[in-house]
Each structure stands twice: as C-alpha cells, then as structure tokens.
Amino acid sequence: MSITTCRAAALVLAATLPCLTLAEPAHAAAGPAQAVRVHGRSVGIPVRGGTATVDTATLRVTARTAAGGTVELSAPAVTAPGAPGAVTATADGARWTYPGTGLEVTARAEKGRLLVTVRSTGTADRTLKWPVTGTGSTTSALQLPRGEGLSIPAGDTFWNGPGAGLAGSSIAMESGLTMPLWGWSAGRSGVSYLVPTDIGTALDVTSEKGTLRATAAHTFSRGEGTTDYTVAFSLTDGSPVAPALDYRAWLKEHGQLGSLKGKMEAVPANKKLLGAFHAYTWGRARTADGVRELRALGVDRMWLGYDADDQPMTPDAVKAAKDTGYLAGPYDSFANGQDPQKSDAPTSVWPDKVYPDFCVQRADGSPEPGFHDRGCYLSTEAFEKAEPTRHYLADRTRKMTANGADSYFLDVDAAGELYRDHSAAHPQTKARDRANRLARMKRLADGDKLALGSESAGAWANEALSYDHGSGTPVHDGLWAAQRDKEKWGGYAPAKAPGIFFKPAELPADVAKAMYDPAYRVPLFETALHDSLVNAERWELSYDKLPQQKTTRALLAMLYNTPLNFVIGGDSLEKRGSELAALQKYFSPLHRAAGTEPMTDFRTLTGDRSVQRTAFGDGTLTVTANFGTKAYEGLPGGCVDAKLKDDKKPRRLCPATVNVNS
Helix, strand or coil, X not given: CEEEEECCXXXXXXXXXXXXXXXXXXXXXXXXXXXXXXXXXXXXXXXXXXXXXXXXXXXXXXXXECCCCEEEEEECCCCCCCCCCCCEECCCEEEEEECCCCEEEXXXXXCXXXXXXXXXXXXXXXXXXXXXXXXXXCCCEEEECCCCCEEEECCCHHHHCHHHCCCCEEEECCCCCCCCEEEEEECCEEEEEECCCCCCEEEEEEEECCEEEEEEEEEECCCCCCCEEEXXXXXXXXXXXXXXXXXXXXXXXXXXXXXXXXXXXXXXXXXXXXXXXXXXECHHHHCHHXXXXXXXXXXXXXXXXXXXXXXXXXXXXXXXXXXXXXXXXXXXXXXXXXXXXXXXXXXHCCCCCHHHHCECECCCCCECECHHHCCEEECHHHHHHHHHHHCHHHHHHHHHCCCCCCEEEECCCCCCCCCCECCCCCCECHHHHHHHHHHHHXXXXXXXXXXXXXECCCHHHCCCCCEEECCCCCCCCHHHHHXXXXXXXXXXXXXXXXXXXXXXXXXXXXXXXXXXXXXXXXXXXXXXXXXXXXXXXXXXXXXXXXXXXXXHHXXXXXXXXXXXXXXXXXXXXXXXXXXXXXXXXXXXXXXXXXXXXXXXXXXXXXXXXXXXXXXXXXXXXXXXXXXXXXXXXXXXXXXXXXXXXCCCCCEEECHHHCCCXX
C-alpha cells in the first residue's frame, strides 16, 4: 500500500504541483555507504532525504537534502545548554555532554529520522527551549495538531494577531495538542517534529516581526519524572499532512497504532459505529418510542448517549436501540469526587471515603479542585490501588450498564490533562496518571466488551478507544468565554431540551475563523488515525448549535469521513429530523466502506484552498469538497462529491439545500 501526498505545503502554491508517492514504511534506513561524521563540534548524521548536522555548541540543526538544498531543522537553542565536551562517535550517531549544566546528549539515526535525546543528570529542575523552528521566510507554514489539525501560513496577519489567540501562547503538548508533534514546511521541503516525551514539554508560539515561530520548551524534573527529552526530526516533502504520516509510521514501528477492524473483532458492538452519526438524547428521545421514531425517519445507524442524571435510558429503550442497529450508552466520569451530601452530579458521588481520601493533592497538601471548582479531581493511582479489593470502578460500570448498554463514554480520561499527586498514600507522576487511565480504559473496552469513547482523545489513547468526541474540533479559547454567556449560549433549562445544547448560537468572528475556516484546516488526526478510531467534534457543539458553520462542518465531516454530532430532544426531530436523516443516509454507505481504511491522500485543488480532496484505502473512497462559492469542474460551491470504488458517478451532497422542514 502506498500513501500519496500532494506537495501543496505553504498554502500559497499552485494547484498543479506534482505529487510524491511514499511507500510504507515511510522511513527507510540510510544506505550502507553513508556514515556518521564528527568534525570538531559538528556531527553529521545521514537521514532519509539527506544529511542532518548538529552544531553541539548551540544545538542548531541543519540538513543538506539529497536535492542539494539546505533546510534548517532548528535555530540555536534559546536557553544555551553550555559549553559542550568532546564528541564521541557511536555506531549510529554520537554523544556528548554539557558539564556545566549536567546535560547529556545522544544523536543518532533511526528509521531515517534524526533522533536526539537530552538527559538531565542534575538534581535541580531545568528548562531547555529547543528546537526553535520557523526562523525562515514568511512563505513557510506551521502545522499544528490542534483538534483535527491546522496548517497556518507563518506570515498570516490573522494568526499573528491577538484575535487568533495563538501568538504568545504556550501549549502543553500532552494536553493542548491531540498528537505530540508539529511541522514546518516551505515550498517543496519541510520538517516533522515528533516528541515521544511529550509530558513536561510545551510548544511556545510567538510572532517575530509578523512571522510565527514555534519553540519547544522541556522542563527536566526528577520529581515529575521528565529527566529525558527526545525529539525525532524528519525531512518531508512539504505536504501539510507529512508530520501526521511520520507519526503514523512511528506508532506502527513502536506497536502503538490501534486498529478499528481489530476492535470490531474483539468487541462486536464496535461494528455499529460504521455509518453512525452520534447524538446525545434528552426527554422522549431516551425512550423506546423515541428510538423507533428516529428509525422511522430512515436513520439506519446511530450512537445514542445520555447524561448521567436521574432519567437514564431504560432497559426497554436500550433494547430498542440495539434491535434497531444503534449503539446506546451512558456518559460517565471517574475524575470528580464531591461530598455526597452536596454533590451536584451523580457521577461525583462515590461510596465509603473515596471523597475526600482519593483527592489528588497539590504540593502544598491542598486538594486539586475539580471542574469548575466543584469537589476535587480523583487520583487514578488511588483507584488503581483500591480496585483489586474494593472494585469501585467495576461496580460503577456494572451499575451504569445494568440496562444493557453496549457503549460507554468516559469523560476526561483520554483528554490529556494529567496530574501529579503529592499524596503520601497514592503518589503519582503525570506519566503514571496516563498509564493508569490507559489501563482502566482498556479494561472497559476489552474486559467489559464496551464500545468505548472519551473526550478529545489524545493519540496515546488510540489503542483503547473506539471513538472520541472532541478531537475533531480545533478549539479556540474564546469558545469557553462564549459558553459562559448563558443569555446567548443557553443554560441547563428546560430539562428536556437544555438551551446550552439546543439553543442556536453564534461564535465571535475570530473564534469562528480560527476553528472553522477551511483555508487553515488539514486532516492531521485522520491521516494518522482514521482507521484506528472514529473521531467526532465536541459533544456540546452539536451540528445544529452553530447555524453559520453548518455547511462547512458538514463538508469537513464528509471530506474526512467522520460522523456529525447531534443532540435530540424536545421537538428537535419534528423540526430537523429529516435533515439529520438525509445527511446520515449520504454518510452511511461512505463510512461503512471506508471507516476502517486509512486516509491515503489529502490535497488542495485550488490556490485559495477552497477545493480539497481526500482518499481512503486503495481507491476505496475519494471525496472532493468545494468550500467556495464558485463551481469547480462541475462541483458547485458548498457541495461535496464522493465516489466509492465501484460507483459509475460521484454521489453529491449540498448540505445547505437539505430541506430541514420536510
């Protein structure tokens, strides 16, 4: 199988650029004639596509490409590592130290990449700001896995300004990005940066003279367990999805790439994810009659979730859903604990003294406040220690699925905000917290045979999850401010159709541009993980919530072969059920055919990026979306054409023309 990517990197190139075919595995070893060269303080290491050179005095990294060009992989480190000691050549690289700062470095070739590991041997915490990327021309572009993914022209006025909320930000790689990577491209060349040691690493984005720059900052800490820092550099062809291809190859090489097909074999309920839209239900929609009403509209596949309140789906309703071919399951959270006498959420009530004994403790001994300062965050280590004898999590799951539910949505666990616990009774590092979360998610999926989902899943959870709600959304911080305005956004009333989910709202212009302008969107997450799990937008951003973005969101979903999210309740089916049904009818055969296939191509067909194309599998599905207003080769603006392998002509959808009142 080969992966074809178009060299349309900097978002300003013509649509007629040639494409490069990369055969998997994407990284071949360097040829036998090539060797590591050490010359004074300079280390030359052969990599796929050229030779990388590390200046040990500054940690500047450059590469001479096979075509004869020069690419800067990193400018000198912002924080000087100190005077380097002598360089010692190794079989596949070199090593050296910085005696004054207690740093040890190894640089070597691995699978065609330059792999640099910095280790701190000192006792004090220390931060290294490196690599430094983006010091080149304004025609370059930054690839960032915020949600599904972005490719941003380095000189773009909007992204360099305050409205985008990017310049001047520091993004924790383990929680602020869906994958531990970023990319930089200029014309037909680029660099992929993978950081397997993402915990303790932040990506700082600044604007220097109107041009974006991205600098990684790693904090070495013995207490946090972050004394090792590794960056894998790869030369690319400049495609905006090249970093995701590189990461996919890395996951495969390290046995960390999940398979949706494999998950379907292990848990049959997962098969019902193919072709399904997702919806959270309220009121009548949680009943057996509500399920049958949805099916009567022609909806053949659906994931139905419900809040953990006092009116979950009954066994009859769950049976009706399963008989219909739908998945049904509860929302739950293992993350929050509150005083049982005062708790405002059933999921925050635990037996015995889980609250407050399991609270994560800060360094000063105070509990880590829970979401919106309610109660506390509960320690995953405390649960793991107690689970073999007390079964708190197993008992919770058994209770939540007693109605026959075959799916489970576990909030927060895969979202990536990790905690160090200073409690003497259950201490944990962030790495341990992540390992605990992964272990309990795998128990839910593999042990309890549930179709498991979580919020805004980090790629590290791809082996455990079958779906997620959130990694499809490149969130701007302004979204949270918009949601706090209950008058415009809606609150938690009425009970059967809360305004926060059902009331149409308008995003501020800057927020809408940063999140949904297709000129900046690229499918990084799908390129890496499309055949591993089903990715959707955030659960509270239903398709009907943002009327101004409906057409764009529908086109993106079809282009990326990912489901739309809805909420159903009150009179929503009477008002918009036919629209949901029409969209799902179009999506279902496409996703059934390609949902377990990798995304094998992404390209832009016009200079303004208004027309984009994807492909899945070996010709299984090709999708072309026109986000513009002018027709492109017969495809009207605001429409999408999809063609399965055996189709004689494309299947067309124009979302804005779907009759929502019929």
